[in-house]
Amino acid sequence: MTMPSLKTRQIYSIIRSKSLLPESPQFYVDLLVWFLLLTPIALAAGATCAFFMLALEHSIHFRFSHGWIIYLLPLAGMLVALLNTGVNRLSNQTEHLKGTLLHRLITVFNTLIKIPLAFFSAVMSNLFGASVGREGTALQMSANFADGLSHLFDLHAHKRKILIFAGVAAGFGAIFGTPVAGMLFVVEVTAFAGTLSYRSLLPCVYTAMISDTACGVITDFLHIKRLNQVIAAQPLFAGNWHFNGQNPLLLAKIFLAAVLFGIIGRIYMTGLSVSRDVFAKICKPAYLRPALGGILTLLLVLLCGSRDYLGLGVISSHPPAGASVIDFFAGANNGFDWAWKLIFTLICIGSGFRGGNVTPMFFIGAGLGCVLGPWIAPEAAPLFTGIGFVCVFCAALKTPITATIIAAEVFGTENLAYYAFACVIAFAVSGSVDRRPEWLEQMLQDHTGL
CATH class of the missing domain: 1.10.3080.10 (Clc chloride channel)
Structure with missing residues (x-):
């Protein structure tokens, strides 16, 4: 038992001497922290996008069978705009509390409340017939969930930005069923802008893959086909x-x-x-x-x-x-x-x-x-x-x-x-x-x- 143990220690020593393994324990702590932050973002993005697609499917078929509803489009648009304006105004009423724990908690709430607001706004737009998409809402919901977590744990602005990018990748990958494209989308729109850090690549690909998997499992259970699945069946x-x-x-x-x-x-x-x-x-x-x-x-x-x-x-x-x-x-x-x-x-x-x-x-x-x-x-x-x-x-x-x-x-x-x-x-x-x-x-x- 001594020889294998000695050889194991020697091999590990050689690997460490060649810088093949990080020496600092902080690396593994940081990896665990990122895993604990990114996993709920990815799962939430996948689940939210799945139920969002379910709501859109029902709203579209309701409009097909109740054609009169399109005549309420102007009223629906105005009411949704008023709702969004009201929520945004309330979000800006806490600047005098800046720096306090109460301000942080209110900021988290204001960020997370925009998730159901975006969900509702997009479903109403499609229900009454507005010619709009759905991916903007998916990206906004995922990014807001990521930003809510970043405020909750009071992360530095750079880490907060990476979480938001990871949320965007998760939303894109889930809503279209294209996880690799979701990761690359964030890379491209930030690379051209000069804001890309390679540190965001791993978080983005991880959240995109997990959210796509979660969304796929839920949509299969709900018998909903995503765009890539529907096209492939034509x-x-x-x-x-x-x-x-x-x-x-x-x-x-x-x-x-x-x-x-x-x-x-x-x-x-x-x-x-x-x-x-x-x-x-x-x-x-x-x-x-x-x-x-x-x-x-x-x-x-x-x-x-x-x-x-x-x-x-x-x-x-x-x-x-x-x-x-x-x-x-x-x-x-x-x-x-x-x-x-x-x-x-x-x-x-x-x-x-x-x-x-x-x-x-x-x-x-x-x-x-x-x-x-x-x-x-x-x-x-x-x-x-x-x-x-x-x-x-x-x-x-x-x-x-x-x-x-x-x-x-x-x-x-x-x-x-x-x-x-x-x-x-x-x-x-x-x-x-x-x-x-x-x-x-x-x-x-x-x-x-x-």
Whole structure:
């Protein structure tokens, strides 16, 4: 027994001498602390996103079967805006207590109360027909839970920022079922802004993986399919439509399509900024802007003669002939659906409806790709629907790596070279990246002061 023990000590001594193991016990203490902080964030993000998707599914089907409810959209938007304004004002009434334990506890409560508020706001927006997404709410809920924990334990601003980033990665990975893309999304939006620390990589990938797993378990139990699962089940993916090996002519056609997708993505984000500014100028009270946006949305429904552009846009009330992300991947082609969705979304998000802006990007990109594919490359038409799906997202949010990984996680890796090529082209024509995204800027200012 002496020899093995001696050899074990010698091996351990050699490993330590070569700096293969951290010498300080503090390293292992810190690792345990991060594990205890990140695990509840990831589990909470996964569970919250699962029940959020359940609520959205029921609200959307309720709207499909009770069409009259869309006429309450202006009133619903105004009430949700008033609720959010009231909560935000209450959150700013405790500055005189700053530095006290009571202030910290109130801050934790104010941060956590925004989770059900964001949940309720997004569900109401989709229930009554506002053309908004859902990922913004998922990211906000996860980040607020992370920030609540950081305030509760009075963490330093740098650690607080890492927790918020980990929460964002968890929300993104859970809501779309794309954990690797969730981690890379945080890396990209912070790297371009110059705020990335490699210390955030491990927390982000850990929370994204755990939240995705938790959300998957709960959604399977609730019989809910996430976007990646629904798309994979469409007839479009049942056949042999993979194009292994790069075809120069097909690459040239993808190049032209990617340029157009990049331009649309740029128009989308610029349009959102312009829309917000216009609503702010013509309607000073913020709580009245959603009411005005709701009225304009109803007028657009009368003008286009369709309700397919209301709400999330993932499913339609009459598949597969309707206009939705799923219908596009099932082969539906209705011409200018993507353009109508763009207009509806600019009005709803610009006027202040809550939810997110990524899912409408998927609708717009897939819809435009569904139109372009049969026209410029009939032999590879399905490929263009998928390329449009990720390229508009890539161009709008300036995240080519994340978009490429989304394509891999949702569609598989058979055509990854085409997706990567298209995303880089779309990114190149989408404009420069000169500052942090607005949502990240606001989040960091509100929670960390960075």
